[in-house]
Amino acid sequence: MSGEPLQRAVSDYLSHLGVERGLSANTLASYRRDLRRYVEHLAGRSIDDVAAVQEADVLGFLAALRTGDPDHPPLGPASSARAVVAVRGFHKFCLREGIVALDVTAGVKPPRPAARLPKALDLEQVEAILEASGAPETALARRDRALLEVLYGTGARISEAVGLDVDDLDLTDGTVLLRGKGGKQRIVPVGSFALAAIETYLATSRPTLAALQSGPALFLNARGGRLSRQSAWTVLTKAAQRAGVAVEVSPHTLRHSFATHLLDGGADVRVVQELLGHASVTTTQIYTLVTIERLRETYASAHPRAR
Structure with missing residues (x-):
């Protein structure tokens, strides 16, 4: 079977991903970078x-990713797996299009990344960050406190939190409607601390920040628009710095901490799955490894015959 120049086939595949599959610009850039290499x-x-490519050539590419070369540093299992996924997708496309x-x-499987435990803060660190976010008291500080209380109090993803509208809150029932990945929605309870922070923000700060372009957005920026993910990230980072929390902290850290603290407190893993909006309980079960690690550390340091 006559083949087709690689560059043209790759260009056709990337066009397919962008136009027909509708991949995001960032994802498309990753595919382009991996396929160029x-x-x-x-x-x-x-x-x-x-048509001239053989399985041995693909395996050689995988080996080259792991070892690196003068122009490229070695890639870890996760980055190598991403590149292999791009290559496999490209060859499947070529088969469907009759190119090969x-x-x-x-038969080429992406390398399996080593399981990494989510990083969770202890309760004292979380409380220090929350306290630091609301001081000194200003309209923006009260917004920041409400935002971080929602992130930790509901386990929401950062995109879910900044995407909240005022009507998504039911302050009477103490619940919030979160819109997750794939358009899926879930209603989760909101704790008393988060509710109090939200009520204070709605009563004293949101009216001050609101402008014509605010619309229904719950969390507003200083110009009255919806708070962005990047700005929300900055809110948390600065609060962690003021609180003296030395470890790296991201919005997902609060989500990890939410799940870990629930499991530490005896919550059923399937309940935590529903609260987090995980499609599979397998995703949630990695948090049980965190609690086991904590138990092991406590046992090793406290039991007289542990060593």
Whole structure:
């Protein structure tokens, strides 16, 4: 079967991803970067025809990713796996389009990244951050306190929190409607501390920040628009610095802490799954590893015959 120049086939595949699959600009840029390196690797083997690629060439690319070269540093398992996914998607596309008669990547599996435990703060660190976010008392400080209380009190993703509208809150029932990945929605309870912070913000600060362009957005920036993810990240980072929390903190850290503290307190993993909006309980179960690690550390330091 006559082949097709690699560059043209890759260009067609990227157009397919952008137009028909509707991938985001960031994801598309990652695919473009990985496939450019793949084409360079094959060119080094004097291959410029899709049909000429063999499984050994793909395996060689994977090995090159892990070892690096003068122009590229070695990649870890996660980054290597991402590149292999891009390459496999490209070859599957070529097969569907009739460019090749065989998918040479069918037997090539992406490397499995080592399981990484989510980083969770202890309760004292979380409380210090929350306290630091609301001082000194200003309209923006009260907004910041409400935002961080919502993140920790509901386990919301940062995109879910900044996407909240005022009507998503039911202050009487103490619940909030969160819009998660894939358009999925869930209603989760809001704790008393978060409710108090929200009520204070709504009564004293949001009216001060509101402008014509505010619309229904719950959390507003200084110009009256909806608070962005980047600005919310900055709110947390600055609060953590003021609180003297030395470890790296991100909005997802509060989500991890929410889940870990619930499990530490005896919550059922499937309840935590529902609260987090995980499609599979397997995703949630990684947090049980965190609690086991904590138990192990406590046991090792406290039991007289642990060592």
